[in-house]
Amino acid sequence: MTQYLAGRPALIDRYDKASFAARAVLHAAMDARRLGHGPALPRLLLEQAAAGYLTDEQWDLLTDGWLEQHGTRTRRLICPPAGFWDAAVGHAATTSDHIALDQAAHLRGRRHAFALWQHAADTGDIRALWGLARQWLASGVDGRWGDLLRYGLEADGRIAGPW
Structure with a gap:
């Protein structure tokens, strides 16, 4: 019940439906945390590490600045705090x-x-x-x-x- 109220099913659903680029960033973040990095994960760490989670074919489909493009697309209506x-x-x-x-x-x-x-x-x-x-x-x-x-x-x- 607690996991449901915390949004766990929705988070897993978003993870399952994530694009390969977004999933690469998530994998880099998950691995950094499980291997001992603190919760403040630098963007450059994630961006550079995510590249290692992509196949050559996936990499060829990406353009320069793909993380920024993804953020622009998914956060365009969100005002930062x-x-x-x-x-x-x-x-x-x-x-x-x-x-x-x-x-x-x-x-x-x-x-x-x-x-x-x-x-x-x-x-x-x-x-x-x-x-x-x-x-x-x-x-x-x-x-x-x-x-x-x-x-x-x-x-x-x-x-x-x-x-």
Whole structure:
């Protein structure tokens, strides 16, 4: 009864119906755990290990980035939890990553959008300065967007400063 309430039949059904690529990732995760790895399994470990579970024929059917494509297809309507966005604000690798994640956060109505733009703008990236100014303007934040816009125009060489 406990296993049924915990969703065990549904999980086994999903496993049985998984694509060969998804099953390779699951096998890599299962083996890593049963051989002693802790519960926090790095994506790169799973992605690289999963390749060893595929036959040559299966491998030939996959394209580059197959794990990302699978995630995009199966999770496209799922908004990550707040913890994901908190981590993204502090740990996105590049300014471009911050900008891309900001746009995703903004489209999903996440409060983290401002922080992502701010982090990118702090690097002096013109796109980020413009984006942050647009978000401040759209949200009705008085004053700050104008200063930021002038700074962005000056940094971009479109107008002369200082103000």
